[in-house]
Amino acid sequence: MISSSDGVAGAELAGQMDALGRAAVxxxxxxxxxxxxxxxxxxxxxxxxxxxQRDDILAANAxxxxxxxERGLSAALLDRLALDDKRVEAMARGIEExxxxxxxxxxxxxSWERPNGLRIARVRVPxxxxxxxxxxxxxxxxxxxxxxxxxxxxxxxxxxxESSHSSRAIHACLVxxxxxxxxxxxxxxxxxxxxxxxxxxxxxxxxxxxxxxVPRGGRSLVERVQREARVPVxxxxxxxxxxxxxxDADADMAxxxxxxxxxxRTGICGAAETVLFDRDCPAAAGVVAALLxxxxxxxxxxxxxxxxxxxxxxxxxxxxxxxxxxxxxxxxVDTVExxxxxxxxxxxxxxxxxxxGNPQTAERFLAxxxxxxxxxxxxxQFADGGEFGMGAEIxxxxxxxxxxxxxGVEQLTSYKYVVxxxxxxxx
Amino acid sequence: MISSSDGVAGAELAGQMDALGRAAVxxxxxxxxxxxxxxxxxxxxxxxxxxxQRDDILAANAxxxxxxxERGLSAALLDRLALDDKRVEAMARGIEExxxxxxxxxxxxxSWERPNGLRIARVRVPxxxxxxxxxxxxxxxxxxxxxxxxxxxxxxxxxxxESSHSSRAIHACLVxxxxxxxxxxxxxxxxxxxxxxxxxxxxxxxxxxxxxxVPRGGRSLVERVQREARVPVxxxxxxxxxxxxxxDADADMAxxxxxxxxxxRTGICGAAETVLFDRDCPAAAGVVAALLxxxxxxxxxxxxxxxxxxxxxxxxxxxxxxxxxxxxxxxxVDTVExxxxxxxxxxxxxxxxxxxGNPQTAERFLAxxxxxxxxxxxxxQFADGGEFGMGAEIxxxxxxxxxxxxxGVEQLTSYKYVVxxxxxxxx
Numbered sequence: 015m016i017s018s019s020d021g022v023a024g025a026e027l028a029g030q031m032d033a034l035g036r037a038a039v040x041x042x043x044x045x046x047x048x049x050x051x052x053x054x055x056x057x058x059x060x061x062x063x064x065x066x067q068r069d070d071i072l073a074a075n076a077x078x079x080x081x082x083x084e085r086g087l088s089a090a091l092l093d094r095l096a097l098d099d100k101r102v103e104a105m106a107r108g109i110e111e112x113x114x115x116x117x118x119x120x121x122x123x124x125s126w127e128r129p130n131g132l133r134i135a136r137v138r139v140p141x142x143x144x145x146x147x148x149x150x151x152x153x154x155x156x157x158x159x160x161x162x163x164x165x166x167x168x169x170x171x172x173x174x175x176e177s178s179h180s181s182r183a184i185h186a187c188l189v190x191x192x193x194x195x196x197x198x199x200x201x202x203x204x205x206x207x208x209x210x211x212x213x214x215x216x217x218x219x220x221x222x223x224x225x226x227x228v229p230r231g232g233r234s235l236v237e238r239v240q241r242e243a244r245v246p247v248x249x250x251x252x253x254x255x256x257x258x259x260x261x262d263a264d265a266d267m268a269x270x271x272x273x274x275x276x277x278x279r280t281g282i283c284g285a286a287e288t289v290l291f292d293r294d295c296p297a298a299a300g301v302v303a304a305l306l307x308x309x310x311x312x313x314x315x316x317x318x319x320x321x322x323x324x325x326x327x328x329x330x331x332x333x334x335x336x337x338x339x340x341x342x343x344x345x346x347v348d349t350v351e352x353x354x355x356x357x358x359x360x361x362x363x364x365x366x367x368x369x370x371g372n373p374q375t376a377e378r379f380l381a382x383x384x385x386x387x388x389x390x391x392x393x394x395q396f397a398d399g400g401e402f403g404m405g406a407e408i409x410x411x412x413x414x415x416x417x418x419x420x421x422g423v424e425q426l427t428s429y430k431y432v433v434x435x436x437x438x439x440x441x
Numbered sequence: 442m443i444s445s446s447d448g449v450a451g452a453e454l455a456g457q458m459d460a461l462g463r464a465a466v467x468x469x470x471x472x473x474x475x476x477x478x479x480x481x482x483x484x485x486x487x488x489x490x491x492x493x494q495r496d497d498i499l500a501a502n503a504x505x506x507x508x509x510x511e512r513g514l515s516a517a518l519l520d521r522l523a524l525d526d527k528r529v530e531a532m533a534r535g536i537e538e539x540x541x542x543x544x545x546x547x548x549x550x551x552s553w554e555r556p557n558g559l560r561i562a563r564v565r566v567p568x569x570x571x572x573x574x575x576x577x578x579x580x581x582x583x584x585x586x587x588x589x590x591x592x593x594x595x596x597x598x599x600x601x602x603e604s605s606h607s608s609r610a611i612h613a614c615l616v617x618x619x620x621x622x623x624x625x626x627x628x629x630x631x632x633x634x635x636x637x638x639x640x641x642x643x644x645x646x647x648x649x650x651x652x653x654x655v656p657r658g659g660r661s662l663v664e665r666v667q668r669e670a671r672v673p674v675x676x677x678x679x680x681x682x683x684x685x686x687x688x689d690a691d692a693d694m695a696x697x698x699x700x701x702x703x704x705x706r707t708g709i710c711g712a713a714e715t716v717l718f719d720r721d722c723p724a725a726a727g728v729v730a731a732l733l734x735x736x737x738x739x740x741x742x743x744x745x746x747x748x749x750x751x752x753x754x755x756x757x758x759x760x761x762x763x764x765x766x767x768x769x770x771x772x773x774v775d776t777v778e779x780x781x782x783x784x785x786x787x788x789x790x791x792x793x794x795x796x797x798g799n800p801q802t803a804e805r806f807l808a809x810x811x812x813x814x815x816x817x818x819x820x821x822q823f824a825d826g827g828e829f830g831m832g833a834e835i836x837x838x839x840x841x842x843x844x845x846x847x848x849g850v851e852q853l854t855s856y857k858y859v860v861x862x863x864x865x866x867x868x
Contacts, residue, residue: 413673
């Protein structure tokens with residue numbers, strides 16, 4: 015039962031969040047009609063402010079790091095949280111790159127004329143108000159704020175409490191850019207409190223204000239959002255990505271692609287977590303040896319263990335695990351059909367690659383695997399908006415609804431139909 | 442508290458629905474790769490079966506009508522429920538028209554090559570399994586089943602209990618078309634029970650099977666689905682549509698457009714429910730007189746009442762009401778800005794039209810009104826997939842997420858990225 019003091023605090027929080035929501039809706043109205051020039055000016059101003067305020071940002075980050083250390087956060091979390099000159103400069107450059115993207119708002123996606131003379135156009139418009147809930151990385155404050163502004167959306171940012179000082183300092187730079195450009199400061203708002211109840215309100219208490227929620231973080235966060243949200247969600251579940259090495263694969267290409275897919279960076283969602291070998295795959299032993307020599311632990315079924323004594327035994331759990339570490343599961347399957355069956359059972363629908371010299375086998379795999387991204391003879395680590403030429407992204411969607419794959423500025427828009435007539439009546 | 446017998450019944454229902462879900466997922470896999478020819482053959486076979494089984498369908502419908510009459514359903518509901526030779530023939534032709542549409546699945550929406558030689562294509566794929574919950578109109582069984590099949594989706598149909606006999610007979614025709622074409626019969630399934638608990642399971646108990654839900658019916662149904670659904674929803678809320686008659690409107694065009702928008706058919710979601718007049722609009726009196734003479738009740742504010750003694754007083758509620766009847770609310774506003782403010786406050790984001798000879802005023806309205814469809818000098822009753830040249834549709838979405846406006850076969854698809862390489866590694 016809520017004690018009266020909690021009740022008061024709860025009512026206060028609800029009032030705060032309601033004010034954020036109202037301000038966001040008003041800002042969204044103005045942003046929807048804002049010129050590309052004014053949005054880009056705000057972004058360039060924000061990038062300049064990030065550089066100018068670098069010392070304040072680093073000081074705020076040092077405070078976050080000290081508190082996180084006291085609370086005994088893991089080294090991995092501390093690294094995600096930590097900023098330095100290089101990361102601050104990268105943040106400023108990231109905002110400038112988003113400013114340089116084409117403005118999706120107002121783009122005519124399609125237009126046609128009807129026999130009765132009606133001229134119909136499908137035109138891109140912003141989604142409205144976007145809520146973004148994220149964890150420790152403070153740079154998400156800059157990326158997400160900039161992407162939403164570029165796409166004409168107002169955004170309410172809710173970062174992790176462990177990065178709250180850093181996020182506040184970065185958010186101040188975004189707001190100064192908005193102010194200089196004459197755009198509403200409420201275009202990019204930050205939930206000021208670290209009260210966890212604020213997340214619950216974003217998920218289900220502000221449906222009249224928020225058009226879509228984007229969770230950025232670990233599986234537990236994304237699953238909570240998908241479970242509790244009362245507004246649409248663009249979800250980014252884990253990337254349990256596969257590379258299938260076919261019997262017709264070039265041995266050198268297979269080795270290089272699997273090594274790059276697993277080891278280039280092991281901590282990103284496009285990193286390969288399982289390699290599948292055709293039972294008649296001459297390249298298998300070479301791939302396994304190369305992985306082991308690169309310092310990757312290989313957990314294989316019996317057939318893979320038979321290829322190299324250094325391979326340890328895999329269990330059922332390994333097929334489902336996103337290691338995000340120099341560990342890979344390895345299994346022998348019967349032809350591309352066996353590979354597709356394994357991926358359908360254990361995959362997360364993110365990104366899968368086939369290595370083969372046989373175009374028929376490749377097409378079978380590309381058509382049959384139901385993932386956001388399917389590749390032929392290329393590394394799964396290309397799963398990235400920048401690598402796709404789409405510019406910066408807010409993540410890789412594993413949903414099929416609205417946006418799938420890299421979520422860039424275009425995926426943060428909706429559309430409307432604009433119809434020009436000359437007095438047409440429907441018969 | 443659930444009695445043991447209910448508990449047994451509940452477990453039985455859950456088992457039934459689980460079986461429907463599993464079968465739908467399996468069918469969806471096959472459908473995603475089915476050829477356009479086989480899908481079209483199934484549709485043409487279904488249309489032929491509807492004609493051949495006309496007497497059975499009408500007999501089943503007579504049974505529904507008798508039971509509905511005994512339960513004292515309104516005349517409007519009875520009319521929606523009733524079938525006759527003409528409506529059965531229209532159903533068959535509707536299925537044939539869907540067969541004649543272009544197949545969206547496999548369409549390359551965009552393709553480009555990266556500097557590193559990667560060839561990227563965004564390709565349309567089905568959404569997967571669609572759940573459709575609808576009310577009395579039995580023809581929705583045919584429309585919805587055919588649209589989902591054309592777009593490569595498996596569908597689970599849950600019609601109103603009052604139309605269950607009609608729906609069963611129509612569903613049998615769709616299944617015979619699937620059978621003849623060698624497609625899985627589970628591609629189009631019908632919830633066999635009229636147990637209301639089945640709706641609850643579709644909304645929140647089958648998230649592992651259902652990719653998207655489409656409610657078709659009144660506001661209460663749509664709101665329940667949007668409130669309780671644990672999967673994405675394509676919503677069709679009411680159409681509280683507006684026509685704004687500007688000071689620069691041609692008087693004859695204004696009269697004809699408003700008459701058509703309101704009176705052509707008063708029961709459809711694209712029918713105008715409120716007409717707004719610029720304070721300095723010479724055409725206003727003529728429009729009001731024409732509406733009254735056409736048998737439309739006009740509920741106006743004081744300024745509109747001053748135009749014609751037959752105008753009755755409107756209250757706040759009238760601005761929010763979707764009459765779906767020969768009644769219209771009428772109000773005088775100050776310029777296009779006043780019209781946009783009224784629409785923003787009371788509109789449902791469906792369809793709004795401006796009548797004006799002034800292009801600047803038109804552009805202001807078309808850009809500023811945030812509705813799925815905005816028209817210039819044309820009737821709101823053009824809000825229809827067929828009138829847009831998109832073919833049959835499952836409804837008009839008032840959501841901004843995924844699909845907005847007419848929801849045809851393209852809007853029932855997602856996409857995936859297919860990437861062809863030659864051994865590219867990410868640096």
